[in-house]
Amino acid sequence: MKIKTKDLTKMALLVALIAVGAFISIPLGPVPFTLQNFFVFMTGLLLTPWQAFLTVLVYVLLGLIGLPIFAGFTGGFQSVFSPTFGFLISFVIGAFMISKLTRKETSSVKIMIVLVLAEVLFYAIGLPYFHIIMKNVMGNPMDLSKIMSLAMIPFLIPDMIKAAVAAIIAPRINKALNRR
Numbered sequence: 603m604k605i606k607t608k609d610l611t612k613m614a615l616l617v618a619l620i621a622v623g624a625f626i627s628i629p630l631g632p633v634p635f636t637l638q639n640f641f642v643f644m645t646g647l648l649l650t651p652w653q654a655f656l657t658v659l660v661y662v663l664l665g666l667i668g669l670p671i672f673a674g675f676t677g678g679f680q681s682v683f684s685p686t687f688g689f690l691i692s693f694v695i696g697a698f699m700i701s702k703l704t705r706k707e708t709s710s711v712k713i714m715i716v717l718v719l720a721e722v723l724f725y726a727i728g729l730p731y732f733h734i735i736m737k738n739v740m741g742n743p744m745d746l747s748k749i750m751s752l753a754m755i756p757f758l759i760p761d762m763i764k765a766a767v768a769a770i771i772a773p774r775i776n777k778a779l780n781r782r
């Protein structure tokens with residue numbers, strides 16, 4: 603895979619923006635509200651699938667080696683034992699999937715459908731991971747309704763708003779940049 607300087611610049615900018623998205627976070631219990639997923643949406647919508655995958659992977663690796671770029675200014679290898687690390691794993695796969703399913707797509711409605719699917723993926727990985735860490739690391743097992751009320755329900759409407767904004771602005775940015 604050959605990456606042009608222009609694409610590398612976009613990738614570096616998006617790594618930085620995902621980190622900014624983590625800084626813009628509101629603690630709401632064990633799972634914070636953040637703008638990381640908004641910038642993961644943008645990464646998938648502005649880059650090719652492998653570029654998007656690599657961009658989010660680099661973000662996660664930079665956090666794992668110690669940069670405090672995860673939500674709540676955290677980082678370091680111990681983050682894998684954080685209840686929210688599953689969401690970070692899901693972002694890497696989600697960015698690839700979003701890009702793959704929206705290549706050359708300009709309809710905001712169709713893009714929105716893909717972003718909703720990406721959200722399903724985030725929670726399909728994020729919630730079981732949350733459950734495992736709460737039970738085995740935090741010693742605080744929870745039933746499904748508690749998990750959903752802490753780690754999913756408060757975020758659904760804000761996440762849909764982030765998805766709608768991304769679905770509206772990304773095609774315009776792609777048009778202005780002459781497409782990925």
Ligand SMILES: O=C(O)CCCC[C@@H]1SC[C@@H]2NC(=O)N[C@@H]21
Pocket residue numbers: 624633634635636637638639671672673684686687689690724757760761
């Ligand atoms: O620890 C991290 O850095 C990851 C935080 C993940 C927060 C999740 S992403 C989906 C949902 N929407 C939000 O705004 N917050 C949660």
